[in-house]
Structure formats: C-alpha cells, structure tokens
Amino acid sequence: xxxxxxxxxxxxxxxxxxxxxxxxxxxxxxxxxxxxxxxxxxxxxxxxxxxxxxxxxxxxxxxxxxxxxxxxxxxxxxxxxxxxxxxxxxxxx
Numbered sequence: 001x002x003x004x005x006x007x008x009x010x011x012x013x014x015x016x017x018x019x020x021x022x023x024x025x026x027x028x029x030x031x032x033x034x035x036x037x038x039x040x041x042x043x044x045x046x047x048x049x050x051x052x053x054x055x056x057x058x059x060x061x062x063x064x065x066x067x068x069x070x071x072x073x074x075x076x077x078x079x080x081x082x083x084x085x086x087x088x089x090x091x092x093x
Contacts (some may be wrong), residue, residue: 013075016071016075017068017071017072017075018068018071020067021064021068021070021071022064024067025060025061025064025066025067025068026060026064028063028067029056029060029063032059032063033056033059037058038052038054038055038059039052039055040062041055042055046092
C-alpha cells in the first residue's frame, strides 16, 4: 500500500517560514537591544546620522533575515532525498 502525500501549498510554506522567524526576530531584537544601545553601535561603526529607531529597525530586519534563512534551510533539509533526486532527474540535471 503506497501512501500518497498531498503537496503543501506554496503560500503555506512561505508562512511556515516567515511567521516563526518574525516572532524569533522580535524576541532576539528585544534581548539584543536590552544589552546594546543602537546609537552607540552605529556611532562606533561610523553611521552617525542614523537615528535610534532606524538602528532598531535595521537590527530587527537583520535578525529576521537570519532566522528566516535558518527556518528555510530547516524546511529544505526535511525533504526526503528521493523526492529531491526525482525532481532533479525530471528537470534534466
């Protein structure tokens, strides 16, 4: 008896990556900026004209990118090898 799995819709895959990474980035931003002041960090790096709010925003989006990459890689590596190899054979690689 062969088990058939339904393919997960693309939007659900995107939300499954972006939502947990958004929440994790929010927590990481809170923890990081509790310890470090963004104005001091930006001044030390040579960006004197950026406000504190811009520093928080840049930090949040960097954390979001990092955690989204981690979530996406986790989803990618959960795929069975046979499914990846079959897709490569069909595409002609």
